[in-house]
Amino acid sequence: MPSLNYRCYAIPEISALRHPLILGVTPPPQCPHSIDKKPFAYTMMGGEGRISLNLHRKLFHIFIVLLTLYAGWSCVPSDQGSAGTNLIPKSKDTQVVILGTGTPNINPRRFGACVAIIVNGKPYLVDFGPGTVQQASAAYEAGIKALAMQNLTIAFLTHIHSDHTAGFADLILTPWILGRTQPLRVFGPPGIIAMSNHILSAYRRGIRMRIEGAEKADPSGYKVFSEEIKPGLIYEDDNVKVKAFPVKHGAFQYAFGYRFETPSRIIVISGDTIPTESLIANATGCDILIHEVYSMAWFQSHSPKDQKYHASSHTSSLELAEIANRTRPRLLVLTHQLMQPEETEQDLLNEVRRHYKGKVAYGRELNVF
Numbered sequence: 001m002p003s004l005n006y007r008c009y010a011i012p013e014i015s016a017l018r019h020p021l022i023l024g025v026t027p028p029p030q031c032p033h034s035i036d037k038k039p040f041a042y043t044m045m046g047g048e049g050r051i052s053l054n055l056h057r058k059l060f061h062i063f064i065v066l067l068t069l070y071a072g073w074s075c076v077p078s079d080q081g082s083a084g085t086n087l088i089p090k091s092k093d094t095q096v097v098i099l100g101t102g103t104p105n106i107n108p109r110r111f112g113a114c115v116a117i118i119v120n121g122k123p124y125l126v127d128f129g130p131g132t133v134q135q136a137s138a139a140y141e142a143g144i145k146a147l148a149m150q151n152l153t154i155a156f157l158t159h160i161h162s163d164h165t166a167g168f169a170d171l172i173l174t175p176w177i178l179g180r181t182q183p184l185r186v187f188g189p190p191g192i193i194a195m196s197n198h199i200l201s202a203y204r205r206g207i208r209m210r211i212e213g214a215e216k217a218d219p220s221g222y223k224v225f226s227e228e229i230k231p232g233l234i235y236e237d238d239n240v241k242v243k244a245f246p247v248k249h250g251a252f253q254y255a256f257g258y259r260f261e262t263p264s265r266i267i268v269i270s271g272d273t274i275p276t277e278s279l280i281a282n283a284t285g286c287d288i289l290i291h292e293v294y295s296m297a298w299f300q301s302h303s304p305k306d307q308k309y310h311a312s313s314h315t316s317s318l319e320l321a322e323i324a325n326r327t328r329p330r331l332l333v334l335t336h337q338l339m340q341p342e343e344t345e346q347d348l349l350n351e352v353r354r355h356y357k358g359k360v361a362y363g364r365e366l367n368v369f
């Protein structure tokens with residue numbers, strides 16, 4: 001397995017701190033269906049009014065229970081595509097969980113780029129954009145037990161852009177604080193070792209305090225084993241073979257897509273890229289192709305200068321339809337969607353489907369395929 005610059009990094013010795021570290025606690029991601037618990041105002045008073053009041057209260061409670069059941073059901077990860085139908089048969093050993101579809105454009109309903117491929121209960125993350133750990137926790141609470149914090153031990157990075165890496169510190173530290181005892185293994189382009197080292201250096205006092213203070217945290221779970229990769233087979237175990245292939249993303253010298261071969265599925269993740277022959281070669285005949293995309297209206301809304309940048313960095317809906325026609329995946333999943341605010345999921349699906357007749361899903365946070 002070709003790889004470059006393998007390195008284990010551990011923090012240097014420093015003196016113990018005198019002050020406790022206070023971690024910011026972020027609330028769990030808000031379910032879009034959560035119930036607004038505003039106080040209910042009763043207006044009826046008096047004798048008969050009390051009977052009516054009790055009846056109203058009971059009806060209200062029944063309503064709340066039904067609404068809660070609906071909200072809970074709606075927030076459970078679904079293996080259904082955006083059209084509400086099963087788009088690909090379930091696999092007995094492999095699940096794909098979309099943790100984040102986001103882009104640098106901030107959106108409170110979307111999280112940074114991350115996909116979890118789970119094989120025989122072991123998760124393999126691709127990218128770690130902002131919110132990756134929160135989303136793993138949300139998927140765990142919704143029943144994807146493989147995404148327990150202590151299981152987050154291996155990740156693959158497509159490229160160094162912040163919308164794919166801003167969750168890195170969280171991925172290094174939070175699962176460790178919550179019980180991970182193995183170091184995190186990360187495979188990625190040149191720059192990933194420096195990024196690992198700088199994050200650990202920035203947090204070295206807090207890490208040391210957790211290990212040497214009253215917490216007595218595990219002395220290994222915070223460590224990062226980073227590998228800077230070349231195209232080709234970069235990782236293999238009993239569950240998966242992972243191949244990296246080069247893609248073209250603006251001025252990046254190193255940006256990768258990944259091909260996962262599991263016992264029952266071939267899954268290809270494009271990363272950020274314009275159409276490339278390397279992706280065509282690796283995705284042809286795959287089971288699931290998870291590909292970035294922008295809408296034509298979004299592209300046309302930009303200045304010529306911005307259009308030039310995006311045309312050299314990303315893939316349009318029309319280009320993606322052509323890629324899908326050439327590669328023929330069993331299921332195409334759209335991600336990293338760049339669209340106008342007024343555009344709907346269906347608008348983007350329609351653009352792709354106008355030129356591609358295979359199965360397409362609009363990737364959403366916590367979709368499971």
Ligand SMILES: [Zn+2]
Pocket residue numbers: 103104113161163164272336
């Ligand atoms: Zn991106």
Ligand SMILES: [Zn+2]
Pocket residue numbers: 159161249272
């Ligand atoms: Zn990018």
